[in-house]
Amino acid sequence: MKGFLIDLDGTLYRGHEPIPHAAAFIQWLQRHQMPFLLVTNNSSRTPEQVAEHLLAFGIExxxxxxxxxxxxxxxxxTEQRGGNRVHIVGEAGLRIALAAAGFASDETTPDYVVQGIDRSFSYEKLTEAVRHVKQGATYVLTxxxxxxxxxxxxxxGAGSLAAAITAASGVEPVVIGKPSPIIMAYATERxxxxxxxxxxxxxxxxxDIRGGAVSGCRTALVLTGVATADNVHEQVASAGVTPDLICSDLQHFMDQFKA
Known part of the structure; x- marks a missing residue:
């Protein structure tokens, strides 16, 4: 039995554009009852919103x-037990997830600054986040x-905003999402x-690939998003990690897997 941790943006869809063979790939997994989890670094949507977004591409x-x-x-x-007050730099998906876990927004003396993608990021938000971090709040990056x-x-993306907060505060964040082993451990456990x-x-x-490699998983790179046929060699060289498979798309992966 094999399981699959599958990225979303650039793998199953690109913004509001479907990626060819993505729906057929998910249907193939479902038909053969192979366990899978769609794991996304995007912090802006809830799982319910992601599921609704996928329906537009024929993925149920x-x-x-x-x-x-x-x-x-x-x-x-929740596992840290370091307090429940958070200052959030992010969008609805992050706010809802933290509230559901029992965390309360605190703009005065937060225990954590939790930052994800924020398309309304501003100089004011940068200033507030940096001040909280320098006053001792733990900085966590989705x-x-x-x-x-x-x-x-x-x-x-969120990492670009984090670069500004880190540069100004002098504090590196705890990184949760891929390639961090934190999210990979949670996902494989699920x-x-x-x-x-x-x-x-x-x-x-x-x-995606670095996260899988450092966690001991097998990895397949599809050339439908950040990595493309034109830049794949440069991407692999700069990352310093080599995928087990490089596939033009998910149909190519299915063909390789069945072979």
Whole structure:
């Protein structure tokens, strides 16, 4: 039995554009009753919103089959038992996940500054986050992605905002999302399989593939997002990690897997 941890942005879809063969791949997994979890570094949506978004591409999965970096951040903070006051730099998916886990927003003396993607990020938000971190709040980053696939091309991600907070505060964050072993451990635990029996599939060598490799999983890079046929060699070289498989798309992966 093999399990699969599958990325979303750049692997199953690109912004609001479907990626060919993505729906057929999920249906193939479901038909053969192979366990999978859709693991995304994107902290902006709830699992329910992600499931609804996927329906537009003909991909039908329950919210329980989706695991976000916001959920992983909430799980991590719960295990730390370091207080329940949070200052959030992020969007609805992060706020809802933290509130559901019992954390309360505190703009005065938070125990944690939790940051994800925030498309309304401003100088004021940067200043507030830095002040809290310098006053002793633990800085937690949902994911380190500096760039994300979108409809019009790549756009800055949570990691780009984190670079500003880190530069100003002098404090490196606790990173939750891929390639961090934190989210990978949580995800494989949810699958109920040892890492050696799990394939990690994604389009980003620095996050998806590195995260799978450091966690002892097998890895497959698809050239449909951050990595493309034109830049794959540069991406692999800069990341310093080599996928077990490099596939043009998910149909290519299925062909290789069945072979």
């Amino acid at each position: 999965v329950p919210p329980a089959a989706i695991y976000t970096s916001s959920q992983a951040a909430a799980q991590y903070l 994911n380190p992605d500096r760039m994300l696939p979108s409809d019009g091309g790549l756009m800055p 699958l109920g399989l040892p890492p050696a029996d799990v394939w990690v599939i994604g389009d980003n060598v620095h996050t």
